Amino acid sequence: MNPLLIVLIIVGVAFFYFWMLYNSLISAKVRIQEALSHIDVQLKRRTDLIPNLIETVKGYAKHEKELLENITKARTSLMSAKTTHDKAEANNMLSDTLKSLFAVAENYPDLKANQNFGKLQDELSDTENKIAYSRQFYNSNVMDYNTKIALFPNSIVANMFGFKAAEFFEASDEERKPVKVSF
Amino acid sequence: MERVNSACSKKIEMNIYSTISQNKWKTYLIMVLFVLFITTLTFVFAGALGENPLGLTGIALIFSGVMSLGSYYYSDKIVLATTGAHPVTEKENPNLYHTVENLAIGAGMPMPKLYIINDPSPNAFATGRDPKHAAVAVTTGIIEILSKAELEGVIAHELSHVKNFDTRLMAITAVLVGFVAILAELFMRNLWWGGSRRRDNENSDSRWQLILLVAGIILALLAPLVATLIQLAVSRKREFLADASGVLLTRYPEGLASALEKIAVDPRPVRSASNATAHLFIVNPFKQQTAKKWLTSLFNTHPPANERIKILRSM
Numbered sequence: 001m002n003p004l005l006i007v008l009i010i011v012g013v014a015f016f017y018f019w020m021l022y023n024s025l026i027s028a029k030v031r032i033q034e035a036l037s038h039i040d041v042q043l044k045r046r047t048d049l050i051p052n053l054i055e056t057v058k059g060y061a062k063h064e065k066e067l068l069e070n071i072t073k074a075r076t077s078l079m080s081a082k083t084t085h086d087k088a089e090a091n092n093m094l095s096d097t098l099k100s101l102f103a104v105a106e107n108y109p110d111l112k113a114n115q116n117f118g119k120l121q122d123e124l125s126d127t128e129n130k131i132a133y134s135r136q137f138y139n140s141n142v143m144d145y146n147t148k149i150a151l152f153p154n155s156i157v158a159n160m161f162g163f164k165a166a167e168f169f170e171a172s173d174e175e176r177k178p179v180k181v182s183f
Numbered sequence: 184m185e186r187v188n189s190a191c192s193k194k195i196e197m198n199i200y201s202t203i204s205q206n207k208w209k210t211y212l213i214m215v216l217f218v219l220f221i222t223t224l225t226f227v228f229a230g231a232l233g234e235n236p237l238g239l240t241g242i243a244l245i246f247s248g249v250m251s252l253g254s255y256y257y258s259d260k261i262v263l264a265t266t267g268a269h270p271v272t273e274k275e276n277p278n279l280y281h282t283v284e285n286l287a288i289g290a291g292m293p294m295p296k297l298y299i300i301n302d303p304s305p306n307a308f309a310t311g312r313d314p315k316h317a318a319v320a321v322t323t324g325i326i327e328i329l330s331k332a333e334l335e336g337v338i339a340h341e342l343s344h345v346k347n348f349d350t351r352l353m354a355i356t357a358v359l360v361g362f363v364a365i366l367a368e369l370f371m372r373n374l375w376w377g378g379s380r381r382r383d384n385e386n387s388d389s390r391w392q393l394i395l396l397v398a399g400i401i402l403a404l405l406a407p408l409v410a411t412l413i414q415l416a417v418s419r420k421r422e423f424l425a426d427a428s429g430v431l432l433t434r435y436p437e438g439l440a441s442a443l444e445k446i447a448v449d450p451r452p453v454r455s456a457s458n459a460t461a462h463l464f465i466v467n468p469f470k471q472q473t474a475k476k477w478l479t480s481l482f483n484t485h486p487p488a489n490e491r492i493k494i495l496r497s498m
Contacts, residue, residue: 035291042288126281133289136434141291 021157028145032166035138042131043091050075053120060111064104071097135169142166199431199498206424210417217359217413224406228370231395243369247361259310259318266455268298268320279326283319283338289432290342295319304451308463309341310350317345329442336429336439337465343428349421356414363410367403412481419486426491430498440495447488
């Protein structure tokens with residue numbers, strides 16, 4: 001009887017351990033999804049600011065029609081993007097066009113002096129910070145999860161149930177180049 | 184270029200994460216030792232009195248627990264009231280508000296309630312039993328003196344205190360310290376007023392009991408002091424931990440390092456701080472020369488600023 005009891009206890013403990021492990025992997029995965037959707041919240045905040053920005057700029061910089069159109073196009077493609085990859089691409093396009101807009105605004109002193117424009121600039125810059133921080137948080141959750149499923153013996157459970165490593169949020173090659181500032 | 188960058192960032196990761204894990208297990212170690220210490224006390228006291236250890240400890244624990252429960256749940260309201268902090272909205276100070284809000288996003292915690300203390304001495308503190316009930320307060324002095332990166336370092340440190348549940352931990356240690364003090368007190372009283380139980384024992388038992396008695400008296404005198412020292416040791420470890428966790432958030436250790444330099448150099452004490460709230464601030468608000476000699480340094484609530492700065496700059 002005795003050896004059987006010992007075996008049963010060992011099996012019981014192992015089962016319990018793997019059960020807790022499985023649950024912690026699920027929690028880690030859900031946290032990643034939540035962090036990802038939080039990034040979307042910030043991105044939406046940015047796209048919501050765009051129409052107001054375009055209206056303000058239109059009045060002062062009539063000659064920049066093409067730039068304004070590019071911004072609108074970028075915004076539309078971001079709103080219609082479905083996969084993470086498409087969203088990231090559309091987001092980068094929007095960031096680039098916004099950068100061009102703020103660079104071009106330097107040529108229009110009346111526009112720069114406009115209070116509304118100044119406020120929108122501040123809000124957009126704050127939103128960029130928020131997007132960066134929410135990406136950082138997403139990455140730290142991904143690191144947590146990826147580390148967990150790679151460790152032993154967690155990897156056994158991970159492989160059994162098909163837990164795969166998540167993607168870090170990475171900068172595009174364009175973004176890794178040093179920034180050129182020219183006046 | 185690529186290789187240098189990855190080597191540098193690897194060094195940062197190693198030091199931040201190892202600092203964090205070191206301070207975490209050191210905290211656990213100290214708490215385990217604390218519990219063992221209390222267990223020893225209980226058995227010595229109870230043995231010396233010839234009593235059942237459970238009754239004595241039960242009373243002491245309940246007393247201490249009830250005393251500390253109130254302060255734990257209302258810690259934020261109490262502290263904010265005594266320091267004269269007033270709430271600040273996004274409109275009133277958008278820069279400060281956004282700094283705190285964005286760091287909270289990075290830490291994955293809800294935005295804490297934000298307060299300002301009217302005081303030229305630069306300092307800041309955070310309180311609250313968990314991230315959902317957190318409050319952060321900064322003095323007008325600190326907003327003036329620090330740059331954006333330095334202020335971010337300080338706020339990240341404070342948010343880390345909340346995220347690491349340090350208020351909860353310090354509340355638990357406060358309960359244990361009170362517990363030890365009451366236990367020692369009960370023992371001494373029982374010694375004075377009790378006594379009839381001791382004379383009924385056989386010879387060998389009573390000699391053992393005499394030894395316990397002597398040990399008990401010595402412990403009763405020293406235990407409250409030892410418990411306080413343990414609490415202060417835990418407090419210092421959590422400060423190091425909050426420094427490292429904050430850096431993990433900002434990824435810029437120099438921000439906090441130069442902020443600590445500026446704060447430590449400023450000689451003005453925070454007017455409204457008290458002994459009970461001193462440990463919550465980022466640097467001890469009484470601005471005494473942080474004790475250098477080993478013995479007196481055991482009584483510091485915070486590690487010395489230059490040690491913290493050295494560790495930060497090595498990250």
